[in-house]
Amino acid sequence: MKDVRKTVRLAVLAAAVILIIVGIRENGFREVMSRAVMICLDCIGIG
Amino acid sequence: MRGARRKTGRDFGRRYVQLIAAVLYNCHITGFATGRIYRGSFKGICAPGLNCYSCPGAVFACPLGALQGALAGSARRIPYYVLGTFLLFGVLLGRVICGFLCPFGLIQELLHAVPLPKIRKSRVTRGLSCVKYGILIVLVIAYPLIRIAPGFCRIFCPAGTLEAGIPLVLKDAHLREQIGGLFSLKVAVLAACILLCMICYRAFCRFFCPLGAIYSLFHPIAFWGIRVEEEKCTGCQACVHACRMDVRRVGDRECIHCGDCRNVCPERAIRYGGGSKK
Numbered sequence: 206m207k208d209v210r211k212t213v214r215l216a217v218l219a220a221a222v223i224l225i226i227v228g229i230r231e232n233g234f235r236e237v238m239s240r241a242v243m244i245c246l247d248c249i250g251i252g
Numbered sequence: 253m254r255g256a257r258r259k260t261g262r263d264f265g266r267r268y269v270q271l272i273a274a275v276l277y278n279c280h281i282t283g284f285a286t287g288r289i290y291r292g293s294f295k296g297i298c299a300p301g302l303n304c305y306s307c308p309g310a311v312f313a314c315p316l317g318a319l320q321g322a323l324a325g326s327a328r329r330i331p332y333y334v335l336g337t338f339l340l341f342g343v344l345l346g347r348v349i350c351g352f353l354c355p356f357g358l359i360q361e362l363l364h365a366v367p368l369p370k371i372r373k374s375r376v377t378r379g380l381s382c383v384k385y386g387i388l389i390v391l392v393i394a395y396p397l398i399r400i401a402p403g404f405c406r407i408f409c410p411a412g413t414l415e416a417g418i419p420l421v422l423k424d425a426h427l428r429e430q431i432g433g434l435f436s437l438k439v440a441v442l443a444a445c446i447l448l449c450m451i452c453y454r455a456f457c458r459f460f461c462p463l464g465a466i467y468s469l470f471h472p473i474a475f476w477g478i479r480v481e482e483e484k485c486t487g488c489q490a491c492v493h494a495c496r497m498d499v500r501r502v503g504d505r506e507c508i509h510c511g512d513c514r515n516v517c518p519e520r521a522i523r524y525g526g527g528s529k530k
Contacts, residue, residue: 214343214473221339223490228333232323237333238296240321241305241313244289244427247406248306250416250435251427 266352266510273301276311276356278415283308287423298334300341301354302463304409306416309421316332316409316463320392321403338466339485347467350457351508356411363449364406371452378498380459381506388462391467404462406434410445452511457508468505476526478502478509484521491517 228234246252269360277299280290290311300314315337322331341349342403350357371377387404395403404504405412417438421427459516471477480491480502491513498506502513502522514522 210473214475217343217470217473218475219340221336221343221465223338224260224336226336228331228336230330231332232294232332233331236325236443237298237313237318237476238436241310241318242289242291243409244420245304245306245317245402245416246403247402248304248409248412249267249420249427250413250438251417251430252406252434 267358269352270355270358270361273353274303274358276353277301277303278309278311280308280309280311281309284419287420289420290512298341299353300345300349302356302409302411303354303459304405304412304416306338306412306420308419310415314513316392317402317405317412320396320405323393324396324400324402324526342467343473343474345453345467346470347464347505347507348477348509350461350464351465352509354457354463355415356461357454357508359414359447360454360456363446364453365512366450368450373453373498377452377458378500378506381498383459384461384465387460392462400411402443407437408441409443409513410438410456413442414503430500454508455530464508471503471505472509477524478507478511478513479523479525481521481523484519486521488518488521489524 265451283289284512287308289306289308294311295305295313297312298315299310300315302316303310303312305312305314305317308437311393315433318330319338322334325331345353391403391408395401395407417435421431421435421447445456445460452458455508494516495502495507495513497508497510500506503509509524511522511524514520
């Protein structure tokens with residue numbers, strides 16, 4: 206059971222790194238940034 | 253008395269980590285004075301805890317806001333970057349983030365110190381802890397896909413109202429002119445949340461936070477967190493009785509790894525560490 210957990214843990218970590226790299230290449234970082242640098246009118250209750 | 257909780261230096265250590273995290277997430281101090289949010293490149297990085305990115309002090313993006321924005325974004329592409337970020341935070345720390353690195357978790361704990369009658373945990377609160385999964389599915393995932401807008405941020409998030417809505421509206425007359433029913437609703441939600449947190453420990457965290465819901469899914473595999481040493485544990489359940497969250501056992505999906513249980517374990521069987529759980 207511990208070995209299964211360890212394997213799953215490492216697999217998820219690897220998937221996370223791969224997804225982040227793929228996401229950055231697909232402009233995911235820029236998209237997050239472009240939203241976050243603008244005031245989110247929904248978040249502040251103006252909509 | 254079994255389950256009696258004694259404060260130790262460890263409690264204050266966690267508080268320091270929470271404070272440092274809150275300050276780091278919101279270190280754009282001039283924003284509070286000017287009413288202008290930070291627009292630098294750090295905003296492309298998600299902070300692990302709940303912290304509205306429209307907060308004038310916020311330096312990082314909010315992971316929930318980023319996820320909803322990505323789902324509501326054009327072309328309905330899979331948000332690889334945001335999903336990868338969630339996987340990374342979840343597998344490394346899971347709900348340790350809730351216990352140590354969430355500014356809104358800190359705010360809830362400070363509110364709970366207000367001397368008012370308290371609601372104890374029970375089967376009802378344990379049942380209510382499932383509501384956050386519904387909020388995750390409906391407001392964080394489905395609403396943005398269907399309505400092309402961030403559902404949780406728009407309708408519910410008290411962190412957004414407290415950290416961003418109120419400071420920005422106070423500072424900016426133009427925003428103040430645009431206040432309407434939605435702002436009133438969000439302020440009402442915030443007020444209810446504040447009152448609830450005063451009488452019920454971490455009520456938002458336990459019952460409503462979709463970010464906690466996401467991180468809770470990683471509890472079997474997170475690299476680091478609270479661990480029970482099986483060979484020392486006698487099954488006395490002092491840890492569960494002392495815990496203020498709705499855990500059934502230390503380290504389960506409701507555990508925020510605060511370490512309160514370590515202070516009451518008569519066998520000293522509970523520790524922080526990496527590797528596999530009990």
